[in-house]
Amino acid sequence: MAATTATRRKLIEVAIPLDAINAASAREKSIRHGHPSTLHLWWARRPLAACRAVLFAQLVDDPSSHPDRFPTKEAVEAERKRLFDIIEELVQWENSTNEEVLKRARAEIRRSCGGELPPVYDPFSGGGSIPLEAQRLGLPAHGSDLNPVAVMIGKAMIEIPPRFKDRQPVHPGAKERTHYRNAEGLAEDVKYYGEWMRERAFERIGHLYPKVDLPKEHGGGKATVIAWIWARTVPSPDPAFAHVHVPLVRSFDLSTKKGKEVWTEPVVEGSAYRFEVRSTANGDFRRGSGGTVGRRGGICIVSGSAMPLKYIRQQGQAGNMGERLMAIVAAGSRSRLYLPPTDEQEALARSAKPESQPDIAFEPNALGFRIGSYGLTTFGDLFTDRQLTALNTFSKLVHEARERIEDDALTVGFSDDASPLRDDGVGAKSYAEAVSVYLGFGVSRLSDIQNSLCSWESSKTQVRHLFVRQGTDQNPVNHLYTCERCRPEARGARGRVVR
Ligand SMILES: C[S@@+](CC[C@H](N)C(=O)[O-])C[C@H]1O[C@@H](n2cnc3c(N)ncnc32)[C@H](O)[C@@H]1O
Incomplete structure (x- = not known):
């Protein structure tokens, strides 16, 4: 006997308010403060507004699937309009954390999914936009990616913050507050220990960065x-x-x-x-x-x-x-x-002696990676001695900060559970590892604007970061002399090497 399954058409199969989604997605590009894209560079990020809208519209039934509730064309259209209104509100950046709007969206999803909030899995999660938005909608969110950087971004955005939700910061001198909402305590610690690292770095290598x-x-x-x-x-x-x-x-x-x-x-x-x-x-x-x-x-x-x-x-x-x-x-x-260069400034830059230098060779035949033909063959070759000294110093400080955070967390009452972050630990050790993930991201971001292939963007009078595009055009000739080819939209903006 043939089995039949009644399928219901989802809203996305019929219509979605594209103009509103496009407008919110375009607007999002200019938002920096509080946007996950500032956590760490990832190239193929999808606009959060689009992900939120698409997830919602994939899960919510189109009203035409329920002729019992919407028997006429007019009734179907009126209900669709109501769902569109929800999406139009949902995609606004300001509503990303608006619990009232999100709650309404969750209720609609439940209604179409048998009272459940179904899990979402993005197997190629990249910058993590889809799992992040799924989580915002209350859906159990999962993601994976081939690239460990993408995996780490996903963990930092989606997995770590809920684990330490609503916790007080652990740093010394933290203000007594009755309530820290969501990741506020974690964020405050990242800021505090980041500043601590900067001060220590200045003490150790500030002499290599003199005023002029x-x-x-x-x-x-x-x-x-x-x-x-x-x-x-x-x-x-x-x-x-x-x-x-x-x-x-x-x-x-x-x-x-x-x-x-x-x-x-x-x-x-x-x-x-x-x-x-x-x-x-x-x-x-x-x-x-x-x-x-x-x-x-x-x-x-x-x-x-x-x-x-x-x-x-x-x-x-x-x-x-x-x-x-x-x-x-x-x-x-x-x-x-x-200002023109001085011999003292040049000599000082050359005086830096990094303790270590990454001697791992690049994959010589990686697509678009042509720096080998100019004699740059290892990761260490991408940095000047002063840059390596700074990056070594900051990397070491992440480890030192982690030890301090663990001690400080124990002092304020975190458990001494030794399970690490990767094993779902929630004690002082795991918390210290969590904070240092974000501190490590800071060092990683620094290496993107602090390497010998970076250029000076004369139209904006600022340093342009190196990895403008993923995996292509990493040709030092472009970066040595100009970045025009690696960012075609910036044609005309010429760059020089900055160290
Ligand atoms: C276009 S991006 C994904 C964008 C992402 N879904 C989003 O919404 O931001 C494609 C991703 O697939 C990953 N990828 C490519 N091949 C893969 C594979 N075989 N297994 C897992 N991930 C892979 C890449 O590292 C990249 O992050």
């Missing part, structure tokens, strides 16, 4: 450095100047802000050269934003000889690539200040 002396025209005194802008160099291809390392720079622009253009200019004197900072505001003449190298090769600024890419790659592979400080960007009272 301001010349009289900038009012004298000292200013905090925002970026040291370097050029990679290779020996001049002209045998007469082979002892001179010449810069490989796609553009010398430092700021392309209209009317306030600033650039660094190499001034060649015989076989030597120095960098000076010029600006249209000072009446300097701007010859264009060209540099010394393009996609096919470059020109030696000292001899005028051509430097084919093949030559540059050979020099890189032979370990002959160097670097030269081109400019310093400092924080002025109202705007950025651009």
Whole structure:
């Protein structure tokens, strides 16, 4: 005997309020504060509004499935309109934590799912948008991914916060409050121990990041450095100047802000050269934003000889690539200040001696990963010694912070259950591991804007992080000289190396 199953059409199979979902998804792109995307970089994130709406519309029955309750076309349309209204409210960013709106949505899902809130599983969960929104809707949420970074993001967003829900922070001096809602206590601890790490790091390596002396025209005194802008160099291809390392720079622009253009200019004197900072505001003449190298090769600024890419790659592979400080960007009272390099600043950067260097080799044939042809073959090669020193310091501090957090958690009454976070522990040890996941994310994010392939975005006058796109175009030529190819939408914004 053939078995028949009565299937009910779900709302998503008939109609959803696309305009409202699109508008909320587009708006979400400009939201930074409190948005999970700021936790850690992930590339293919789906808008939360769209995930929320799609989950809801997949679970809620279309009214046409219930002719007993909605016998006429008008009744069906009126009910659909009511469900659309719920979605339109649900997708608003401000309602992401609005319990009243969420409760109404949950009640609708229950009504269509036999009184249950069914589980959701996203096997390719990436940035975790789907499990996160499922959890918000009260559905038991599960996710998995091939990439361990994505898995960690999922855990940090979905698994860890509920485990330590409504708990007081454990850090010393935490304010006595009657109630910490959801992850407020956890978040406060992340902030506290993050600041503790920054202070300790400053004590240990602050001398490698000195303030810069301001010349009289900038009012004298000292200013905090925002970026040291370097050029990679290779020996001049002209045998007469082979002892001179010449810069490989796609553009010398430092700021392309209209009317306030600033650039660094190499001034060649015989076989030597120095960098000076010029600006249209000072009446300097701007010859264009060209540099010394393009996609096919470059020109030696000292001899005028051509430097084919093949030559540059050979020099890189032979370990002959160097670097030269081109400019310093400092924080002025109202705007950025651009200063020429000094020997002291350059020498100080070179004086850093990292305790360790990751010597793991890249997969040489990874798609789009072409830095090997320039002699960069290990992860350690992606960082300058000063950057490695800073990253080593912060990484060590995550471990030190974890020990402190465990002690502090025991002091405020967490259990001494030794089960780790991965085994569903809820004691002091597990809590310390939980906080350090977020602290570790901070260090990971730092490495994305603190490596020798990062560039300076002259249109925005800020450092551009390296992994703009996932797994493609990680070609140091682009990053050494420009980031145009790796972010086509930013064409025209030229970058230089920042360390
Ligand atoms: C487009 S993203 C997923 C987006 C995600 N569903 C969201 O809503 O944000 C695709 C994900 O699939 C993961 N992936 C690719 N192949 C996989 C495999 N064989 N097993 C598990 N995950 C895989 C990738 O690491 C990536 O995170």
